[in-house]
Amino acid sequence: MIWLTWRQFRVQALTAAAALTLLALYLIHLGGEIRTFYDTRIAGCVAGSCLTARRDLYDSYSDTVIIVGALLVAVPALIGIFWGAPLVTRELEARTDRLVWSQSVTRTRWLAVKLSVIGGCSALVTGLSALLLTWSASRYDEVIGDRFAALSFDSRNVVPIGYGLFAFVLGAVVGVLVRRTLPAMAITLVAFTALQLLIPTVVRQHLVAPVTETITADASVLNAGVGLSLGDDDTFRIRGYTVPGGWALEDSSPLLNPDGSAYTGKDARPCLQLGDPEASMACTAAQNLRFEHTYQPASRYWAFQWIEFTGYVVLSVLVAGFGLFRLRRRI
Template identity: 65%
Template structure:
């Protein structure tokens, strides 16, 4: 049965292999370009030269990295649409199931072989694509990237393996239920896209309990590119703060004085009126011993998040597969 599955699936396998080979050649070229730029302009830089080099690195490669990342995020959806959705739906649509599932091989064994061979191929395709991209842009990510950013997280390392496997199983089960290829493709695309939007915006940040710290508003914080904003209730909120390598879970944090009372616009205006220039204003603000609370996910949890999300998508794939077997035996 595995040999038969390979015979039926070899055209798609060879096409995917050829696309990966071409992609590998391009990503090797891109990775060498980024490495050369980082070695000559970024490594060992300091001060203004470093700032200019990072700006040029971002300007020169950000669009390319984003486009390839989007292609990787789209790959699982395409696998679910073109590999998963027609797998059973085409048999039902063309009535070939009456021949295929009345031979010596049972429908359960038929589905086991299909899900195993093609499912592993799906995971392999997205996994190899992800590892190639991760290697090619590693120096770019280290210099200007944010590993927890939604698109970066979904297009690096091991998580795309789970996306590819889940999308394929989702498409297969959608084909069983819909019994028509085109509706199954549409359902697969909508369901997978919805989940890819839901997980990073709602679920991912709760996979591990966040850390909340009370941080002093000192000179290092004030000079790190943050901003103080006046709210409608006359309180001051800090914007743009993040722990290096961490994932900030809030856009702004309310600022408090040393006694715990809110820092207000009136307090800030006294500093602005008394000080002469930006540096003096910062010094006046720091002298008030202000603090704020920051909620975030530490950077050292990155790989834990990768493994948890991979496990989550693998578990969803297994649950969908179990539902598919039950549906196949009772309804089809």
């Protein structure tokens, strides 16, 4: 049965191997360029030259890293569409299921072997792709990248392996239910895409309880690129504050006086009337203002990776079990 699976899958496997080879050659070249830039411009830089070097690194490689990351995020969906969805529907539409499933190999064993072998290949393809990009963009991510950003998180390290496995199993089981290739491909694409949008925007931040800290809005905070905005209710909010490497869960937070009341335009007027921006900023910093910041610390990055990877593997097993059950009961 494994030999038969390979015979039927060898064209797709060889195509994937060729694509991975080309991807590896390109990402090794890209990684070498980024490392050379890092070693010559950023490692050991001082003061203003570091800021210029970081800006040049971003200008030179950000578009490339983003595009490659987006392409690799799409790989699991393509696997689900072109490897998963036709797995059963191809047999049903060609009427070969009557011959295949009337032999000594039961339909349950047939599907189990197919899911195991091709699912393993799916995980291997996405895993190697993610490993290549993780290595290639490692220096870029170290200097500029936000590891918790959806595009970065979804295309690096171990979690893409879970995506590839689940997308394939989802496509195969949708094929069992729908029994037509094109509708199965469309449903797989919609379902997997919806899940990939839902997880980073709604679910991921709640996988581990976030940390909430009270931050003093001193000079180091106010001069670190944060912004103050005055709302229609005449209260100030602070925007853009981040803990290094952390994942901020709120765009802005209310700015508070030492007694816990909201910092208003009336409170800020004495500082704003100074005229000089630097003097106004120093005056604001001296008021001992504070705000609450809710975030996920950088130290939890790998915890999120493993939790989400495990979740997708478990979901793949459950969906595969459901597919085996339905196929066995199909008349």
